[in-house]
Amino acid sequence: MPAVIPEDSVGIVEPQKIEFTEPLHLSCGRTLDRYHLMVETYGKLNEDCSNAILICHALSGNHHVAGYHSMEDKKPGWWDSAIGPGKAIDTNKFFVIGLNNLGGCHGSSGPNQLNPTTGKPYGPDFPIVTVDDWVESQARLADYFGIQQFAAVVGGSLGGMQALQWSINYPERLRHCMVIAAAPKLSAQNIAFNEVARQAISQDPQFHDGHYYEENEVPKVGLMLARMLGHITYLSDDGMRSKFGRELRSGQISYDFTPQFEVESYLRYQGERFSTEFDANTYLLMTKALDYFDPTATTGNSLATILAKAKAKFMVISFTTDWRFSPERSQEIVDALVDADKQVSYAEIEAAQGHDAFLIPIPRYLNVFHAYMARVEADTPNLNCEGEH
Amino acid sequence: MRADLDLIKDWVEPGKRVLDLCCGDGELLHHLQTEKQASGYGLEIGPENITKCIAKGVNVIEKDIEEGLASIKDNTFDTVIMTQAIQIMMRPDEIVDEMLRIGKECIVTFPNFGHWRARGYLAFRGKMPVSKFLPYTWYNTPNTHFCTFKDFERLCVERNIYIMERTVVDNGHQHRWWIHLWPNMLGEIAIYRITK
Numbered sequence: 001m002p003a004v005i006p007e008d009s010v011g012i013v014e015p016q017k018i019e020f021t022e023p024l025h026l027s028c029g030r031t032l033d034r035y036h037l038m039v040e041t042y043g044k045l046n047e048d049c050s051n052a053i054l055i056c057h058a059l060s061g062n063h064h065v066a067g068y069h070s071m072e073d074k075k076p077g078w079w080d081s082a083i084g085p086g087k088a089i090d091t092n093k094f095f096v097i098g099l100n101n102l103g104g105c106h107g108s109s110g111p112n113q114l115n116p117t118t119g120k121p122y123g124p125d126f127p128i129v130t131v132d133d134w135v136e137s138q139a140r141l142a143d144y145f146g147i148q149q150f151a152a153v154v155g156g157s158l159g160g161m162q163a164l165q166w167s168i169n170y171p172e173r174l175r176h177c178m179v180i181a182a183a184p185k186l187s188a189q190n191i192a193f194n195e196v197a198r199q200a201i202s203q204d205p206q207f208h209d210g211h212y213y214e215e216n217e218v219p220k221v222g223l224m225l226a227r228m229l230g231h232i233t234y235l236s237d238d239g240m241r242s243k244f245g246r247e248l249r250s251g252q253i254s255y256d257f258t259p260q261f262e263v264e265s266y267l268r269y270q271g272e273r274f275s276t277e278f279d280a281n282t283y284l285l286m287t288k289a290l291d292y293f294d295p296t297a298t299t300g301n302s303l304a305t306i307l308a309k310a311k312a313k314f315m316v317i318s319f320t321t322d323w324r325f326s327p328e329r330s331q332e333i334v335d336a337l338v339d340a341d342k343q344v345s346y347a348e349i350e351a352a353q354g355h356d357a358f359l360i361p362i363p364r365y366l367n368v369f370h371a372y373m374a375r376v377e378a379d380t381p382n383l384n385c386e387g388e389h
Numbered sequence: 390m391r392a393d394l395d396l397i398k399d400w401v402e403p404g405k406r407v408l409d410l411c412c413g414d415g416e417l418l419h420h421l422q423t424e425k426q427a428s429g430y431g432l433e434i435g436p437e438n439i440t441k442c443i444a445k446g447v448n449v450i451e452k453d454i455e456e457g458l459a460s461i462k463d464n465t466f467d468t469v470i471m472t473q474a475i476q477i478m479m480r481p482d483e484i485v486d487e488m489l490r491i492g493k494e495c496i497v498t499f500p501n502f503g504h505w506r507a508r509g510y511l512a513f514r515g516k517m518p519v520s521k522f523l524p525y526t527w528y529n530t531p532n533t534h535f536c537t538f539k540d541f542e543r544l545c546v547e548r549n550i551y552i553m554e555r556t557v558v559d560n561g562h563q564h565r566w567w568i569h570l571w572p573n574m575l576g577e578i579a580i581y582r583i584t585k
Contacts, residue, residue: 331460334450335460335461338430338450338465339462341406341428343428343448344450345439345442345450346450346451346452347436347439347443347451348451350436364436364440368439368440368443371441371443371444372443375443375446
């Protein structure tokens with residue numbers, strides 16, 4: 001809980017629910033006749049709607065990107081370190097949009113929301129959504145705000161994949177594309193980890209094939225295991241060694257199966273907390289969206305060929321100890337962009353925090369972020385410069 | 390602007406696609422972009438330089454050239470430039486080959502170890518030359534592969550590299566008429582424009 005809202009915070013923010021009634025045809029062949037998106041915005045949209053920045057979230061993210069919902073909040077939004085007055089994405093200048101993607105569990109249409117045709121929660125019947133579908137729904141969100149072209153579309157991890165897809169699907173609708181800690185598609189190892197997570201959830205007796213809402217139950221253990229596994233892939237070996245090492249909670253080994261090493265209790269804590277905050281069906285959907293992401297899949301053309309149609313300028317960032325989406329994966333994106341003769345800059349940030357580093361205010365990362373956003377600013381006509389937010 | 394960079398600028402025709410290896414803070418590329426409408430990228434490994442490039446609006450890619458340029462396709466660039474860095478490469482000959490593979494032509498600049506001051510230092514003091522211009526001692530210098538103009542030109546002959554243009558400047562990056570009388574003795578920095 002902040003005693004006082006910091007000066008560089010967007011302050012107390014309120015989400016809004018936006019309804020869409022035009023049917024959305026999804027990659028899986030099904031159609032969402034109507035849906036809603038949970039959205040937060042920070043800063044002020046300028047008159048010609050040219051200063052908007054879209055933030056795309058990762059696997060477990062949502063619309064609450066920055067600021068606080070109340071003075072009782074323990075933590076600000078998930079990317080508060082990067083967004084606010086005077087921060088890398090300066091809300092004195094830009095209008096920032098965060099949303100909860102379709103299929104999410106924080107208020108947008110998804111498994112835990114009521115299906116308007118049945119009046120019951122969608123549950124496992126919510127259609128499989130892809131990065132393409134998200135981009136389409138985000139484009140409609142831009143239409144809602146009257147934004148023809150984003151100053152930038154920005155995302156980390158799965159969010160970076162959405163930013164990349166934006167540059168391909170709507171080349172005219174963004175001037176800059178920031179792809180952070182992402183990959184052009186998942187590796188077999190990435191998919192394998194996701195599958196173990198999905199199995200942990202679906203094998204939980206309380207999962208009830210996804211109909212656990214009706215049973216008033218939650219597949220807590222499955223979700224917890226999925227998160228524990230995921231969490232290991234977000235950290236680095238070095239990071240875990242320096243954070244936990246082989247430290248024991250009580251100072252000595254007790255020769256039983258209770259959690260004794262610090263790392264065990266940490267993972268259990270993270271898993272348990274997540275299992276009370278997140279929806280199991282959404283976790284399944286998000287991991288599938290990750291697995292299916294591959295901009296080259298439908299045509300079989302190379303990534304460079306696909307990216308040839310992009311018009312945005314790109315900033316690609318990776319982190320040295322990220323092994324979930326390693327620097328080599330970001331370099332694949334950079335190589336394809338060079339091959340396609342696109343404007344791209346690339347920085348590989350030295351960081352011990354693994355994949356999680358993209359959410360952490362590492363000084364060099366913030367310097368690069370600030371420098372690039374100055375470029376976004378230079379390419380944005382009629383910025384808000386009066387310092388309001 | 391550094392005078393050697395100013396000379397290089399004249400060798401890049403307008404609108405060309407350029408790659409600057411070890412681009413530093415992006416000064417040259419920035420000038421080529423604004424004055425010659427050049428496109429392209431700088432490769433750099435220094436964090437501060439990378440941030441400076443980004444701030445200038447220069448496209449910079451963090452990449453260690455020593456790890457290879459294999460990911461770049463043949464003839465991707467019109468001009469590949471490397472200023473004052475060939476002498477710190479593990480294998481200058483391989484770098485030059487790679488530069489000529491990915492670029493149609495290349496511009497290379499390096500300090501001349503055959504300059505009279507370096508020769509005199511070694512001849513009379515019997516020690517590896519240390520000067521304002523070459524400020525390192527033998528054990529901590531990044532300059533592992535010094536060469537003279539003659540050495541470089543011999544490499545060009547051996548590898549069938551065609552020298553399109555060359556010039557030499559002094560320490561202050563100035564052209565002086567007398568340098569051209571005996572470049573390998575009097576020139577401090579060599580600037581070569583080469584192609585295959």
